[in-house]
Amino acid sequence: MNRTPPLARFAMTIALWTFVFFLAFPLVWLVLTSFKPSAEIMQRGAQLLPDTWTLENYRQALFGERILQTAFNTFRVAVASSLLTLAIATPAAYVLARRPGGVNKPVVGWILISQTFPMILIIVPLFMILSRLGLGNTHLGLVLVYTVWSLPFVLWMLRGYVRNVPVEIEHSAAIDGANHFQIITRVLIPLILPGLVATGLYGFINAWNEFFFALVLVKSPELQTIQVNLARFRGVEGLARWGPLAAGSVLATIPTLILFGFLQKGLVSGLLSGGVKQ
């Protein structure tokens, strides 16, 4: 069936792998840099592979640069916010998926609008509201902000998953006397569990990677997230610290890289199924 001439296929293969090189090389360079001794990193005429491989940068990043502490902070915030997002989004997704029309329009409208406005517009009032609630400069405040911030996409995906569940199952549970709470917890949640896991991981990654809110809303160094820590220690320490910085960056990327590996299929299909109308 393939009519493309061999020469064209050869050119296309070269083009494909040029793209792959462009997209993957910076990560490769970062990883290799993280294993180079400081003197080698700053050498002119940079080499791809380290002459001497060293773990010194990792040692310094882990024990000297508060990477562990800030990673733990971020992990706490990310887990709490993704669980909270699922807890409030699941019943909402159930309503949206099973009540056609009516509430759906304003909610979908809000999901779209929330994508358009810049965060600078809400950050100042958000800061004021959080302070008034006594949540300024706290992890709980950040958890709530991340929850609301992930919610549109999570809701969109979960609505799609719920729609794929045959409604008859819920009807028969209702006939057996189950109330709405029981239908959600005993019937729906087990059926959409893979979707919940995928969406929860999405929320986790979202929070783990987030920078702007964490930069503005959290002031105490001991509460800082890992992204702010990495962005900051570039600013203050300057050039000489590239080794530990590269090592810290590799460590901070590993969780998201692994989770994305699991997720990519589910995310794309969830994104598309959320959009399918029935």
Added chain:
Amino acid sequence: MRKSGMAIPLWLLIPALLPVLVFSVAPLFQGIWLGFTDYELGARETRFIGFENFRYMLEDRQFWRSFRVGGVWTVAVTTGEVVLGLMLAMLLNARLPGQTLARVLVLAPWAIPPVIKGLMWRLIYHPDAGALNGALISLGMIDRPIQWLTSFTWALPAVIVVGIWSSLPTTTVVLLAGLQAIPGEVREAAAIDGAGAWGQFRHVTLPLMWPVIMSITALQAMWNFNSFGLVFVLTEGGPAGSTRLPMLFAYEEAFQFGNLAYASALGTVMTLVIGLVLVAYMRTQFRAAQGGTA
């Protein structure tokens, strides 16, 4: 027996609705309101000053500059990623050798936090130790290192390349999903009718893909215009504002100079600009689509 739909109570929405109202809707309206006041960091009282902030903006050269930079950045990054994304998606769909591996590797930047994307590229662009200058010098293409991120000539193009690199995976994945939804028979039929590779692309693939291309372009343009973390880490808007995107400008106004009201007004104008451009874009695309099929 319960009827479907009507029986499900609306109060199940409340747990999701309440935080959205408190932490998203309320701050949004308050932010718009702040743009019409003289609120500053640490100010005792706040006055309503009408359109004063917006009038000041019209005379503020920094404002015009940052919105121009934002415009160039948004158009260049969005066009680049959609054109390259379409090419890449088609290559990934062409059953070339190593396709499965390529599909995984291509997603690499997707998973990386924006801050670290910025740090990575600072390492690539580093004048002395960077991979780019190293490669160009050893290939004999330049003889002195180029200051990629601190020169007026190169900073904006260099940052735009990172922007394209950063969002190419998302765009490609969406476009690839669109391509895979085109039934193979459609293209085979065109091939039997004698359409060459370009003809198939022009008359079959492109028209069928148009809705997907249109929506991803609009979404990405929105995200790119509001972009912050990547450029903040790369250049902090420098040198001398030549990469200062609107978000970076507003951030500086708010948190370096304490002009919270002015920053909020900037946010409102950003929203308006995005909204107007999107509406205009949707209109022309809609007309073009109708004209094309007629």
